[in-house]
Amino acid sequence: MSLLGMIGTSLGLFGLAHGLTHLRAERHERRAEAAFPPEGQFLTVQGHRIHAVVLGAGPDLVLIHGASGNTRDFTHDLAHQLAARYRVIVFDRPGLGYSDPVNRRGATIWQQAEILAEAAMQLGAQRPVVLGQSYGGAVALAWAVYCPANIAALVLLSAASQIWDGGLDRYYRTLSHPILGPLAAPYLTAFVPEARVTRELESIFTPQHPPKGYNHHIGAGLTLRRASLRANALQRANLKQEIRAQVPHYPQISVPVEILHGDADTIVGLHIHSEPLTRQIPNAHLTTLPGIGHTPQHNAKPQVMAAIDRATTRAGLQQPD
Template sequence: MFRVPQNLIVLAVVVLLLFLNPQAVAAQEDIPEYGAYAEVNGIEMYYEVQGEGEPLLLIHGAMGSTEDFAAVIPAFLDAGYQTIAFDCRGRGRSTDSGVMLSYAVMAEDTIALMDELGIETASIAGQSDGAMIGLHLAIHYPDRIDKLISYGANFNVGGLLPANIEWLESLTQADMEAMFGADYRKIAPDPDHLPVLFEQLRHMFLTQPNFTVYDLMGIEAEVLVFDGEDEDTVRIDHARQMAAAIPNSSMVILPGTGHHLMYEDPETYLEYAIPFLAGELDASPDGRYAAVNNIAMYYEIHGEGEPVLLMPSGMWSTADFADLTERLAQEFQVIVVDARGRGQSTDSGERLDFTLMADDVEAFMDALSLEAVHLVGWADSAVVGLDVAMRYPKRVDKLVAYAPNYTVDGLAEDHRAWLKSLSLDDMFSFFGEAYARTAPDPSYLPAMSERIRAMFLTEPNYTLAQLATIRSPVLILDGENDEFILREHLEEMAEAMPTAELAWLPDLGHYAPFDDPEIWTSAVLDFLNEP
């Protein structure tokens, strides 16, 4: 009987497999002794395990691979970590399955690899969309993630810089080929897969992730939000917002660097990454969020001493009040907070009115265990302060109300006409850039603008008798040239409140806090420091 040699049988099987599945060529690649493949969710995932100790998953970004971490792995090993780097599906040496690419799919791949390797919990160092995979894991698999280094991540599409979105939309297959073709084909199991992968990546980047501030507030893992000030991909204010929302976060934003610090300056990257993993990094974010009345309210705390709650007005935010905050914080502990739908605070869609915002202040104080504070408000936030003083009298030590009105009749007729005439283009011109820079959802500006205008034209509607119930010391303050609030209206208010005093800032108007912050702050501090 004729017998086919055994080595020819093996060769024939290999050839047949390659024809049936071209991506199986990945198994023929020369790989390091610490490299291997795992069957994970319908793909062959390439991974590399080095060292011993606490497991640290290294997740690359975009068109990266395990090779991206070559410069930092030795330091992680020296620090006592076991590194597990892997190629995400369709990248590096890993195959693809044809399933639509998403952060959820790649997070499930990661969990499956952890299960395959018997890893119950691990920390993660993620770069760019590798960090977004880490965020997905921290949100949806909290028991599996210990710590997360998130470098260059956005938690929703609104966090991308407009220029980056335009660039992604304009990219062609020829562009991708020129940028990544040669490197991709060196190790890819299917060199012809790049066009398909490119379109899937572009679609994912332009539509994902879609996490909310509330999702981030539920993260239990310790997270280092890490980035460079010269980012060309993600808005830096978005990164700061992410750090504020995650309860156990640290934040490092480095000047003079951008999206690719780990590749360009691995030593500096490691100066922060390793101390964070060791629990030795002291780098709290600028602000935090508090869950208040179905919204996430952003706030910052500066200085020490008696608490002063500083409330920005109109469409302004904590960022716009930074100078005033710094001045007041020289003598008091200043807690500056963004009102609902303004700055970095979210909104709930409820009808906007002064009573609701006063309830937000009272609930915010509860969330921070503040028994009583000095309230400082300007224009509409001064009206909020009046409402709090009327309905929650024990929560207010002193109130500074700059340019308030107690009824809509207190607005100058020209100002009311101006409010009615404002167009959406006007609102974008006034506030669009600042709102887009800080808002959790920059597209919310038109809706928020209309809600605020409607409130200003119909409220407040208090009575002098209601104002007379206020027992906290009150300073009614305004510029003597205020073009928006009627002088006699403020005089009526001050006369109605037995604990109020009225003061005028000479040669200043409605915008005195911005036009002359030194004079304005001096008047506020003089009042707050009175015995």
């Protein structure tokens, strides 16, 4: 066989393997969506479908999840507890869960904040208290900076807010690459077992553990979908430069701000992020959580709920019963 013939055969075999991988990935995605369907309702914002879960009654409270997440991170428990005193709105961020991506480059934290603020207004929440965790905290900060008329108070949990040392790891470099990313994502969807994703999710809780029933509720297969992998990686790859542009605007934030951060958080460091942020935002209040890792929404719920109540009171909203 000639060299050209060998190349042609190899390309044909690769194309066949890649096509079969996409079919397997599609089957896995359908199975994940059947097992973990949308929990709420859909809104159309700037031509994009946004998934929202609305619970309870009282002052409006928006919850924004972190990287690789979806509404289920909050609806496992915290959102239902808060719904006794608040009208809770939990969004899937653009490109994740059941919300559409807004572009092929990765929605910026500013674009996400603008879209979620408009979605909240469609639901009648003109000036909600906004809570963001981890990457979602960066989006919540962007909401306070760029949509100041549409926010009453800000609550940040383990929020990414500052520039940090180090670059992007190989996983995100690959999945965010314009050529390698679309090639690699189907293989992860098709062949990475959900148990592996569950183990990775569990590592986020260190030194604590996921609460009972969390692994069965969160829907790891939703995170493994091709579009979700790609959207998450692009957002993560762009985050550092977006935060660099956002930091100078923090002193302009005038709404009440409550910041909570565990001193055992090894993913988003307290000393790197929340301590400087407390000095940058006028009248921001920091609560340090001894021994708590990256997930206070699960492992420090009483402190989180108390911070939300403080923010609500400081904003002059209706006092929760």
